[in-house]
Each structure stands twice: as C-alpha cells, then as structure tokens.
Amino acid sequence: MSDSEFDYIIVGGGSAGCVLANRLSKDSDTRVCLLEAGPEDRTPLIGIPGAFAYFMFTRKYNWSFDAEPVADIRDGMPVFCPQGKTLGGGSAINAMIYIRGHRVDYDHWESLGNRGWGWTSLLPYFRKNECNERGGDELHGGSGPLYVSDCRNYYAINDRFLQAAVEAGHRATDDFNGAEQEGAGFYQFTIRDGRRCSASHAYLKPVRGRQNLTVRCNAEATRILFEGKKAVGIEYRRKGSSERVFARREVLLSAGAYNSPKLLMLSGIGDPASLAEAGVESFHELPGVGLNLQEHVDSCVLQESLKGDGFRSSPAGLLRMALEPFRYLFGRKGKLESSVTQAGAFLKTSSDLEAPDVQLHFLPLLYDDSGRDLKLMGRKGYSCHVCVLRPRSTGRMTLRSPDPGDPPRIELNFLEHPDDCKTLVDGIRVARKILASPSFDDYRGEELNPGADAQSDEQILARCKQKLGLVYHPAGTCKMGSDEMAVVDDSLRVHGLESIRVVDASIMPTLIGGNTNAPVMVIAEKAADLILAT
Numbered sequence: 310m311s312d313s314e315f316d317y318i319i320v321g322g323g324s325a326g327c328v329l330a331n332r333l334s335k336d337s338d339t340r341v342c343l344l345e346a347g348p349e350d351r352t353p354l355i356g357i358p359g360a361f362a363y364f365m366f367t368r369k370y371n372w373s374f375d376a377e378p379v380a381d382i383r384d385g386m387p388v389f390c391p392q393g394k395t396l397g398g399g400s401a402i403n404a405m406i407y408i409r410g411h412r413v414d415y416d417h418w419e420s421l422g423n424r425g426w427g428w429t430s431l432l433p434y435f436r437k438n439e440c441n442e443r444g445g446d447e448l449h450g451g452s453g454p455l456y457v458s459d460c461r462n463y464y465a466i467n468d469r470f471l472q473a474a475v476e477a478g479h480r481a482t483d484d485f486n487g488a489e490q491e492g493a494g495f496y497q498f499t500i501r502d503g504r505r506c507s508a509s510h511a512y513l514k515p516v517r518g519r520q521n522l523t524v525r526c527n528a529e530a531t532r533i534l535f536e537g538k539k540a541v542g543i544e545y546r547r548k549g550s551s552e553r554v555f556a557r558r559e560v561l562l563s564a565g566a567y568n569s570p571k572l573l574m575l576s577g578i579g580d581p582a583s584l585a586e587a588g589v590e591s592f593h594e595l596p597g598v599g600l601n602l603q604e605h606v607d608s609c610v611l612q613e614s615l616k617g618d619g620f621r622s623s624p625a626g627l628l629r630m631a632l633e634p635f636r637y638l639f640g641r642k643g644k645l646e647s648s649v650t651q652a653g654a655f656l657k658t659s660s661d662l663e664a665p666d667v668q669l670h671f672l673p674l675l676y677d678d679s680g681r682d683l684k685l686m687g688r689k690g691y692s693c694h695v696c697v698l699r700p701r702s703t704g705r706m707t708l709r710s711p712d713p714g715d716p717p718r719i720e721l722n723f724l725e726h727p728d729d730c731k732t733l734v735d736g737i738r739v740a741r742k743i744l745a746s747p748s749f750d751d752y753r754g755e756e757l758n759p760g761a762d763a764q765s766d767e768q769i770l771a772r773c774k775q776k777l778g779l780v781y782h783p784a785g786t787c788k789m790g791s792d793e794m795a796v797v798d799d800s801l802r803v804h805g806l807e808s809i810r811v812v813d814a815s816i817m818p819t820l821i822g823g824n825t826n827a828p829v830m831v832i833a834e835k836a837a838d839l840i841l842a843t
C-alpha cells in the first residue's frame with residue numbers, strides 16, 4: 310500500500326488532532342495520516358505536572374510566538390504567546406486545568422445559526438470525552454479517554470484563598486463543571502496518577518499500534534494541495550526536504566488557532582489584499598481567515614507574603630524543593646505531582662449577569678510574564694490572576710511573508726473595547742477584596758501590583774496593562790458560521806471549498822468562558838461524528 314495516499318490527512322497532532330486520529334482510524338479499512346510539526350512527546354518532563362515552567366523556556370516543544378508590541382502594554386515589550394509543538398499540542402504543555410465553560414457560551418454559538426452546537430447537543434460529547442475519578446453522572450463522564458482528577462498535593466495557602474473568597478461574599482464550589490459554574494474552589498485536572506493526561510496520552514497512545522494509522526512527527530505542513538476547489542493533499546517538510554501526502558476523502562486542519570489560518574493563507578485562502586501584502590497569490594477569497602482572534606486577556610494582583618510557604622525561585626526556595634524530584638521519582642508524590650495553579654474562581658463582577666464574567670487563577674507564588682520573571686518569582690508572595698472571560702475586543706493574525714518558516718504576525722488588540730477594560734478593572738477589585746479578607750491577615754505584605762497607590766479605575770487599568778498577559782486560549786480565527794466573515798460552516802467545512810475542514814480552537818465563533826482544552830477536544834469529538842457520517 311502506498312505510504313503517501315490516505316483517506317484522511319490530519320494536520321496537527323494537538324488537542325483536536327489526537328481525538329480525530331483516534332476516532333477516524335477506528336475502522337481498520339480507513340487509512341489516516343497525522344502530520345505533526347513538532348517532535349514525539351517522549352521527554353519525561355511532559356508527564357510531570359510540576360514541570361510546567363520548563364515549557365515556557367523551550368522552543369523545541371513550544372512555538373513561543375510573540376504578539377506585536379503595543380506602546381502602553383508591558384512597556385512596549387511583546388506579549389508572549391506559547392503554543393504546544395509536539396504530539397498533544399497545547400495539552401502537552403498546558404496547566405492541565407479541566408474546565409468546560411458555561412452553557413451560555415454554546416447556546417450562543419447555536420443562536421448564531423450553528424445547528425447542533427448548543428449545550429444540550431454538546432453535553433454528550435463532554436461526557437464521552439471525560440473519565441472523572443469521582444465517577445460519571447448525568448453531567449460527567451466516568452469512562453472516557455480524558456482522565457480528570459482532584460488536586461492531590463496542594464500548597465496550604467490555597468485554603469486561605471478559599472476561606473477569603475467566602476469571607477468576601479462568594480460561594481464555595483467543589484465542581485466548576487457542575488450544574489453551577491460560579492464560585493471559588495479547587496480546580497480539577499487532566500492528571501492521572503500524578504502524570505499529565507494529554508490528548509496524546511488519552512487518545513493517541515492507546516491506538517498507535519493500529520496498522521491503518523500513520524503518525525509523522527517533525528513534519529510541518531507548508532501548503533494545501535488542490536485540484537480545482539477540492540483539497541487533495543498536503544505538502545510538508547521533513548528533515549529539510551519537501552514531501553507530499555494525498556487524501557482520498559478529506560484534509561483536516563487541526564494546527565491550532567494561529568497555525569490553521571496560517572496554513573490556509575499560505576495556500577492562498579484568505580483576504581486577497583492581506584495575502585497580496587504578504588506576497589501570496591490569492592486562490593480563494595475568504596476574508597475572515599485570521600480575523601476574529603480572541604484570547605483571555607489577563608492581569609493580576611501580586612501580593613508580597615510575610616510567610617515563605619509558597620514557591621520561590623530563589624536559592625532558598627529551590628533548596629526547599631530539593632527533595633521533590635526524588636519524591637516524584639519514587640512514587641509520583643509531592644509538589645511535582647500537581648499543577649502549580651490549584652485554586653481559583655468564576656465570579657460575576659455584577660450580580661445581574663447571567664454567567665460569571667471573570668475567572669481567577671490563584672498561585673502560591675509571584676507569577677508574571679508566563680513565569681519568565683524569575684527575579685519576581687524569587688520573592689515571597691502569592692498572585693491572583695484575573696481574566697476577562699468573554700472579551701469583546703478582537704485581534705487578527707496575518708502572514709509576514711510567503712515563507713512558512715516565518716512566525717505569524719499576531720495583533721491581539723487587547724482592551725480595545727471599553728467593556729473589556731471595565732470588566733478587567735472590576736475583576737481586579739474583586740480579587741483585591743478577596744486578598745484583603747481576614748484569612749490573609751497574617752500573610753499580607755505589600756501589594757506589588759496594581760500597588761496601593763493605584764485606586765482609581767484609570768490607575769488600576771494602567772497598572773494592569775503593565776502586567777498584562779494571556780491565559781493561552783487563542784480562538785476564533787477560522788470562525789464557524791454563515792456570515793461573510795465565517796470561514797467554516799457548522800459541519801466545519803471551509804466555505805466554498807471541497808474536502809477540507811478545520812477542527813480546532815480556531816472554529817469557535819466566540820471564545821468560551823473558561824479554559825479551552827476540553828472544549829477543543831469536544832469540538833473534535835463532534836467533528837469526528839460529522840466526518841464519519843458524510
């Protein structure tokens with residue numbers, strides 16, 4: 310049998326791509342090829358939940374994009390945009406928090422005309438995807454591939470955060486994915502027995518032995534091949550040379566919210582003017598490609614601590630961690646068996662809202678610039694990150710040149726919409742109130758950000774901009790819909806083309822209110838059914 314001809318070609322072995330590879334290769338007569346630009350996910354560090362920080366410093370497993378700098382944000386320094394680059398994609402380097410989002414998000418997608426994408430239609434896919442260690446029920450899956458567990462080893466200061474949230478008037482919850490999302494509590498994680506459960510681990514590894522599934526790593530797709538308007542294959546480069554694979558049925562793009570639109574554009578699909586600017590000849594006009602970029606814009610309250618029981622990157626802090634690698638190695642125990650973000654909250658900045666509009670991530674350390682500010686992290690402290698769950702500002706992603714090796718130009722356009730500024734400032738006030746509650750009295754040192762002198766909305770916003778970051782949830786750049794800016798229809802087929810779909814975070818018409826890994830896997834679960842029903 311030819312090793313260049315398949316039924317389906319999947320570009321990108323990330324959260325969505327691994328799900329597709331599993332589901333589409335179930336029938337042994339169907340030949341599936343998965344192309345992944347990054348290497349195999351063999352390094353043991355991927356499996357260690359506490360090794361999250363390592364992936365912010367490596368370019369081997371992280372695309373490490375930078376957004377275009379903006380003068381009043383981070384003093385004009387670019388905002389860092391990490392993206393997974395290995396089997397598992399984002400799920401191989403993420404913080405492993407398991408969240409589905411709020412039902413209003415999916416009902417909104419359906420109200421936009423996307424049939425079958427409302428909450429009631431997607432819930433069975435969430436259950437199919439999930440294996441919650443607490444067991445299954447009408448809201449949770451108990452036997453799916455993605456293992457979901459409670460935090461096993463946490464820093465004690467997280468208890469203070471939860472008590473403080475209640476003191477500040479918020480409800481406590483033990484399940485952000487239950488009937489009610491609102492509240493403060495511990496997150497659940499995609500961790501199994503102290504090891505990260507990435508999409509690769511959950512969906513790909515169990516089926517790697519299938520004879521009809523070919524997985525090619527270090528294979529970066531550079532162009533989609535067409536016969537007329539029908540996608541027939543992919544050109545990719547591997548080990549310095551260019552190779553081709555052909556699809557008898559469909560080409561499926563699962564390269565993520567930056568790289569899927571990039572590949573479309575490199576193939577001449579997009580806004581003709583923008584393509585011409587990058588030196589690419591237009592093949593198919595689709596003006597929405599790369600637009601509608603949405604991210605969870607995030608800023609933080611950074612609080613110095615009078616105690617030293619959190620994490621510190623100082624010599625003394627690292628010395629305290631010295632035994633942790635051994636505890637992990639011999640029994641998968643200790644601080645490394647858990648994600649460093651352990652507790653958080655979904656809250657409303659105004660009581661009349663239908664759903665929470667901010668999410669808090671509490672960290673037992675001083676965390677800024679994706680954990681790359683090691684000097685700050687060397688001090689004693691704790692952080693409460695606040696993100697705007699449904700940003701109204703949208704950005705865009707464009708090509709710099711026709712060279713596939715050039716990173717995309719990312720313009721996040723954060724905080725362009727005044728509602729986002731208001732939500733962020735109000736969210737910071739909510740976080741401040743929690744950290745000012747009595748439970749933190751014996752911990753509380755100086756507020757390092759926004760800082761005690763920042764009290765007006767304008768002052769808080771200015772400081773937020775200096776510490777602005779992301780929760781790493783880019784979405785929306787190949788949005789699903791039927792308006793003129795939509796890139797795919799509600800079967801995820803690219804408008805105006807044949808035999809090509811996009812299946813990843815980029816198809817979200819609006820960013821969901823929560824972390825995006827499980828929602829992306831669910832998009833892929835549903836897509837697999839749509840594809841197989843064709």
Ligand SMILES: Cc1cc2nc3c(=O)[nH]c(=O)nc-3n(C[C@H](O)[C@H](O)[C@H](O)COP(=O)(O)OP(=O)(O)OC[C@H]3O[C@@H](n4cnc5c(N)ncnc54)[C@H](O)[C@@H]3O)c2cc1C
Nearest residue numbers: 321323324325346398399403404405406530813814824826
């Ligand atoms: C640092 C970080 C922390 C996060 N934390 C959380 C969290 O705690 N909880 C949560 O729910 N979500 C989290 N997320 C978000 C979540 O992981 C992503 O939303 C999700 O993984 C996106 O899935 P995807 O399939 O759209 O893209 P990805 O998973 O990024 O997959 C795309 C894949 O395509 C490959 N690729 C790209 N271009 C090409 C090409 N040209 N040819 C071949 N292959 C290509 C990439 O290398 C990658 O493997 C985090 C993300 C990051 C980066």
